[in-house]
Amino acid sequence: MTIKIATAECFTHGIIAREIHACAQGYQGEFGPDIWKPTTLENFQDEITLLCGMFIPTLSALKSVLKVDPPEPHKLLNGIKVYNEEDDQEVAVLMAKAVKNISGADIGIGTTAGIGKGGIAIVTPEITVKTTSDVYADLCSSNSEQLLLRQRSGVEKTLILLEQILNHQY
Numbered sequence: 001m002t003i004k005i006a007t008a009e010c011f012t013h014g015i016i017a018r019e020i021h022a023c024a025q026g027y028q029g030e031f032g033p034d035i036w037k038p039t040t041l042e043n044f045q046d047e048i049t050l051l052c053g054m055f056i057p058t059l060s061a062l063k064s065v066l067k068v069d070p071p072e073p074h075k076l077l078n079g080i081k082v083y084n085e086e087d088d089q090e091v092a093v094l095m096a097k098a099v100k101n102i103s104g105a106d107i108g109i110g111t112t113a114g115i116g117k118g119g120i121a122i123v124t125p126e127i128t129v130k131t132t133s134d135v136y137a138d139l140c141s142s143n144s145e146q147l148l149l150r151q152r153s154g155v156e157k158t159l160i161l162l163e164q165i166l167n168h169q170y
Contacts, residue, residue: 003166006105007053008066008095010081011113011139011147015155017053020162024048035152036159048166051103056095056112057081066098074114075140082139085116089130092119096128109162111154114139118150120158122165129165133157 007017019036027033056062058079062070070091075082083091092110100108100123108123117132133154137146 001047003048003107004051004103004105005048005107005109005162006051006099006103007109007111008056008099009054009109009111010057010095011118011151012111012155012158013151014053014055015151016109016111016158017050019155019159020048021050021053024050035155036163051105052099054099062091062095066095066102068094068098070094077139080139081112082114083112083119084114085118085132088112088114088116088119089121089132090119092121093123093128093130096121096123107162107165109158111158113137113150113154118154120154120161122158122161124165127165129161131157131161 005020009016019033022033023036059073059076059081060079062068071087073081073083091112095110096108110121112119115138117136119132121130133150135150135153137150
């Protein structure tokens with residue numbers, strides 16, 4: 001049975017979806033996975049598929065595309081939602097559940113980050129995992145280097161958690 005995965009991403013900019021797709025298709029070289037290189041890669045090629053990967057940075061997209069009713073953000077930057085870390089985790093869960101349900105996926109992944117370490121959620125029929133990246137950043141600042149470090153941490157942590165879930169180790 002193929003496990004269908006869908007993502008709704010903000011601070012990870014669709015990188016998680018791209019990595020899952022490249023891994024699932026068995027792409028190699030420059031077109032292959034850049035970050036996610038599971039030790040059991042050959043097993044995943046026949047077991048997973050990416051249904052969709054969405055980049056959802058704005059409050060309006062949360063409401064219109066994902067059809068969720070999120071809490072009011074701390075701030076809006078050109079329509080981009082800025083939550084604190086605690087709210088980011090809750091919104092990531094909303095995003096993961098919504099993309100899972102809308103797409104008919106088995107696993108939904110949601111990510112969002114404003115001020116703090118952000119929120120990461122992975123939702124399956126059996127469990128909901130929510131966590132943060134390992135890097136603090138503030139979307140309201142112009143520190144692109146720190147934002148990039150948080151993004152990389154979020155992508156890596158999400159893919160590690162996904163691999164653990166797929167291997168029944170979580």
